[in-house]
Amino acid sequence: MAVAPVRPLAHRRVAQGIATAWLFTGQSLVWPGPLGVPLALLSTGLCVGLLFSRHTRALAAGLAALIALTLLGSPTWFAHNRLFVCAVLAMVSLSTPRVPWLPRVQVALVFFMAALDKALDPAWRDGRFVTSFVAELARFGLMWAPGGHVGGPNPLAGWLSTRLSDGSTAGLAVIALEFAIALSFLFDLRGGAALNALFHVGVFTLTGGTMGQFFFAGVATSLLLVKERSQPSAALVIALTVLLAGPWTHRYLPALLLGAFALHHSRMARNWMMKGLQPAYGVDQPSGSGPGSAR
Amino acid sequence: MNWRLALGLTLLLGQLAWRGRPALWAPFHQHAVYSLSVDVAGQHLDTAAALERYHLPKWHSAPSRDENWETNDLQFVKDVIRAAETTGTVELRARINGEEQPAWRWPR
Numbered sequence: 001m002a003v004a005p006v007r008p009l010a011h012r013r014v015a016q017g018i019a020t021a022w023l024f025t026g027q028s029l030v031w032p033g034p035l036g037v038p039l040a041l042l043s044t045g046l047c048v049g050l051l052f053s054r055h056t057r058a059l060a061a062g063l064a065a066l067i068a069l070t071l072l073g074s075p076t077w078f079a080h081n082r083l084f085v086c087a088v089l090a091m092v093s094l095s096t097p098r099v100p101w102l103p104r105v106q107v108a109l110v111f112f113m114a115a116l117d118k119a120l121d122p123a124w125r126d127g128r129f130v131t132s133f134v135a136e137l138a139r140f141g142l143m144w145a146p147g148g149h150v151g152g153p154n155p156l157a158g159w160l161s162t163r164l165s166d167g168s169t170a171g172l173a174v175i176a177l178e179f180a181i182a183l184s185f186l187f188d189l190r191g192g193a194a195l196n197a198l199f200h201v202g203v204f205t206l207t208g209g210t211m212g213q214f215f216f217a218g219v220a221t222s223l224l225l226v227k228e229r230s231q232p233s234a235a236l237v238i239a240l241t242v243l244l245a246g247p248w249t250h251r252y253l254p255a256l257l258l259g260a261f262a263l264h265h266s267r268m269a270r271n272w273m274m275k276g277l278q279p280a281y282g283v284d285q286p287s288g289s290g291p292g293s294a295r
Numbered sequence: 296m297n298w299r300l301a302l303g304l305t306l307l308l309g310q311l312a313w314r315g316r317p318a319l320w321a322p323f324h325q326h327a328v329y330s331l332s333v334d335v336a337g338q339h340l341d342t343a344a345a346l347e348r349y350h351l352p353k354w355h356s357a358p359s360r361d362e363n364w365e366t367n368d369l370q371f372v373k374d375v376i377r378a379a380e381t382t383g384t385v386e387l388r389a390r391i392n393g394e395e396q397p398a399w400r401w402p403r
Contacts (some may be wrong), residue, residue, distance in 0.1 A: 135393065
């Protein structure tokens with residue numbers, strides 16, 4: 001009896017996260033040209049297939065091809081965030097059990113080139129980009145996100161713009177973080193998933209914008225650095241993505257979820273919490289007389 | 296080397312030569328607040344109308360200030376205008392990273 005080849009579960013989960021976001025942000029419905037309706041139907045079918053079928057590679061290849069052909073054929077539909085989605089799905093479809101690292105290297109490449117580009121740009125090194133961007137963010141308001149209010153007040157950016165006199169430290173920190181994320185993906189380093197998620201959640205929280213599909217695809221790719229045995233269930237990936245990609249989402253929600261996740265998994269954080277709660281039990285009592293003491 | 300690996304590596308290496316600026320895949324290479332002034336067929340178009348004409352993203356436009364906000368590279372905007380505008384004249388005024396730039400005109 002033939003044994004089915006092992007497929008990295010991470011790839012399936014990443015594809016499921018990307019497909020869920022593609023569906024719930026309406027990307028599967030907006031295709032240019034006279035073939036808009038058939039493409040929408042095909043795209044929706046491919047996304048639904050990715051959510052529930054085991055044929056991840058074939059379906060990822062199909063959706064990637066659909067996106068690639070449309071990107072090439074329609075300059076007005078072209079967007080870098082869609083290109084990123086296309087590239088990740090393409091690498092998922094080309095991966096094999098012997099060569100499972102193509103998606104990781106793809107993400108590493110994007111981060112590495114973005115970091116290098118910033119490192120070579122004087123405006124990033126000396127802080128002009130950061131200070132002017134935060135000032136413009138405070139002036140313009142929230143950037144686009146599902147369910148968001150483009151141009152709405154952004155008090156976080158407003159507060160930051162009054163505090164940020166020299167953006168060079170922040171600029172260099174962003175560059176360092178992007179290089180670190182690139183190396184994490186390239187060498188499958190521990191902590192990379194958290195760094196990557198923190199980066200994307202941080203951008204979303206500050207700007208109120210998802211940069212198109214960048215936030216959703218970016219966070220989903222964190223799963224490439226999670227060990228097979230620790231991969232979340234498909235239901236959890238889909239449910240969380242639906243929570244973040246629908247018109248009901250809020251820009252502070254990803255940060256709250258990430259914080260809750262970190263708290264749940266951090267022994268140090270739990271110890272701090274317990275120490276903080278102890279005075280509530282032991283105030284004005286001699287030591288050893290609190291709850292749980294041997295008496 | 297099987298064909299999947301070969302194709303994957305080809306796509307990865309090909310990205311390094313994409314439009315000569317692969318780094319601009321990710322947003323925030325630079326940010327530019329710009330306004331457009333287009334004269335075509337006896338009509339004058341402001342920024343909002345120009346965005347519509349060239350099918351440029353309008354997510355971060357501010358019609359009340361006659362501005363749009365590009366969060367990747369203004370070169371993309373210029374490339375689209377060069378490709379799309381064959382009869383009219385365009386003037387683009389921008390602040391890149393907060394710094395005023397000389398006006399860009401098409402055709403030159």
